[in-house]
Amino acid sequence: PSLSILGTFHSHPVSEAIPSRADLDNGFYKSYELIYDVCGLEVALWKKARRNGRSFAIRIAMRIVNR
Numbered sequence: 001p002s003l004s005i006l007g008t009f010h011s012h013p014v015s016e017a018i019p020s021r022a023d024l025d026n027g028f029y030k031s032y033e034l035i036y037d038v039c040g041l042e043v044a045l046w047k048k049a050r051r052n053g054r055s056f057a058i059r060i061a062m063r064i065v066n067r
Contacts, residue, residue, distance in 0.1 A: 005029065005030065006030065006032050007028065007029055007030055007031065007032025007033055007034065007045075008027060008028070008029040008032070008033055008034070009033070009034040009035075009036070010023075010027065010033070010034075010035060010036075011035070011036040011037075011038050012035060012036070012037050012038065013038045013039070014038075014039060015037065016037050016040065016042070017035040017036060017037040017040070017042045017043060017044040018035070018044070018057075019033060019035065019046050019057040023035070023057075024048060024055045024056070024057060025055070028046075028048040028057075031047055031048045031049075032045065032046070032047055032048075032060075033045075033046050033048070033057075034046075043062070043064070044059055044062075045059070045060040045062050046058065046059055046060065047060050
């Protein structure tokens with residue numbers, strides 16, 4: 001099967017797994033960003049969108065399955 005990159009990942013060592021303005025301006029390869037909150041042990045997937053010339057993030061629902 002063919003593989004492709006969906007987006008990028010980074011961690012927030014001391015803050016929630018919510019994109020900052022800097023994340024919106026400099027991250028989101030191909031519009032998706034997975035953020036991990038190191039302290040709170042939370043992970044969140046975000047999609048970058050634009051409206052009226054302004055960037056914002058939409059949280060994407062995820063289901064994490066342990067194997």
